[in-house]
Amino acid sequence: MLQSYKEALEWIHSRLRLGIKPGLTRMDWMLERLGNPEKELKSIHVGGTNGKGSTVTYLRSILNEAGYKVGTFTSPYIEQFNERISVDGKPIHDDEITELTNIIKPLADELEKTELGSPTEFEVITAMALYYFAKVNPMDITVIEVGLGGRFDSTNVIEPIASIITNVGMDHTQILGDTISKIAFEKAGIIKKNTPIITCVKNEEALAVLKEIASEKHAEMIRIEKDFIVSGYRSLKEFEQFTYTSKIDELKDLELSLLGKHQTENAAGAIAALEFLNSNGFIHIDKNKIRSGLKKAYWPGRMEIMQEHPTVLIDGAHNPEGVQAFANAIQQRYSDKKVKIVFSALKDKDLTEMFSTFNKLDVEMYLTEFDFPRAASAQELMEQCNNPMAKADSNWEELLKKLISSLKDDEVLAITGSLYFISTIKPFLKGILKPK
Known part of the structure; x- marks a missing residue:
């Protein structure tokens, strides 16, 4: 019992x-x-x-x-x-x-x-x-x-x-x-x-x-x-x-x-x-x-605005179709802003097509990792990313702190990838962001 x-x-x-x-x-x-x-x-x-x-x-x-x-x-x-x-x-x-x-x-x-x-x-x-x-x-x-x-x-x-x-x-x-x-x-x-x-x-x-x-x-x-x-x-x-x-x-x-x-x-x-x-x-x-x-209707982790000024959002885009929908939404809603994306994923996903979609966006790309048995490391993601301008950082907490503290009003920070990643970071974000 x-x-x-x-x-x-x-x-x-x-x-x-x-x-x-x-x-x-x-x-x-x-x-x-x-x-x-x-x-x-x-x-x-x-x-x-x-x-x-x-x-x-x-x-x-x-x-x-x-x-x-x-x-x-x-x-x-x-x-x-x-x-x-x-x-x-x-x-x-x-x-x-x-x-x-x-x-x-x-x-x-x-x-x-x-x-x-x-x-x-x-x-x-x-x-x-x-x-x-x-x-x-x-x-x-x-x-x-x-x-x-x-x-x-x-x-x-x-x-x-x-x-x-x-x-x-x-x-x-x-x-x-x-x-x-x-x-x-x-x-x-x-x-x-x-x-x-x-x-x-x-x-x-x-x-x-x-x-x-x-x-x-x-x-x-x-x-x-x-x-x-x-x-x-x-x-x-x-x-x-x-x-x-x-x-x-x-x-x-x-x-x-x-x-x-x-x-x-x-x-x-x-x-x-x-x-x-x-x-x-x-x-x-x-x-x-x-x-x-x-x-x-409210569903967490789907293009969810965590902070409005400046904008910080999370989205569980964890497969090629999800990343395409995420990319479309970013282009539709934030075409007038500078977008920074933080991404982490599981290593058994089709990352090639996902990165192909990301690389068509005019954004700053950051790759990180989280503690999960099937999670890809930041370096593994970097090797598959095919974007020489992308940056890898294995410490997601420090990365998010740095990006959020320097975020300007005309910028958007979008954190996306595995839903397991989103569930890991969301409590942390709630503790450091301004209430919506």
């Missing part, structure tokens, strides 16, 4: 040594012994390469505005572990984490003795979340984010009322495959029989795969640029503005506090899913709740 939150976290994190073990057999084994909580949930499943967390946030915020109690399961966390299992946007309490761990640990110990082997960290946390949302603190609706891929992801044990695939890009290629088609096949694994699939995928190669699997599963496909459209985009000082149009409705001049043009598509995917569920009687939401829910 674990006595404290600290002990619970230590036990959960100790399972990181097991790495990633794709497959659902261990999840099925644990969930059966827990009374199959996943079957009691009214859930929305969100997969894709980028934009999953933002899409989860839009769904949750709109549903909250309409009066629904919403549980969300997301990863990774930015400020505290408990964020991964949240109710109405608030992380669950430390003692609840301890309680859940004491429920799951005996099962993990028993499972370890079988031929299936020990459950991974992510499998343990997924089981905790599903049990919590069904048995401990029942939700009206749960929104579950895929961890990795889809087909063999631990979350793919749920039976959702709708699935969303935000987009498909080249990430985790060593696990999901080295082509868009192969990755799309893994993402499409969350498509369930007779369950709608909403997608913002535009890549024709990926779309072909999604269409084929949706057809096989008799799943209605609702997709961007066919069934719903984003138009009238404007980048304003403190928010993004766009118009959403579908076969059901038109919502003009919607506002997003999450910055970047790419967020309009994430929001549109969320609206399309809720619109379908509303028109089919699963939920009841009016357009004013959609409007206010979008405006209030």
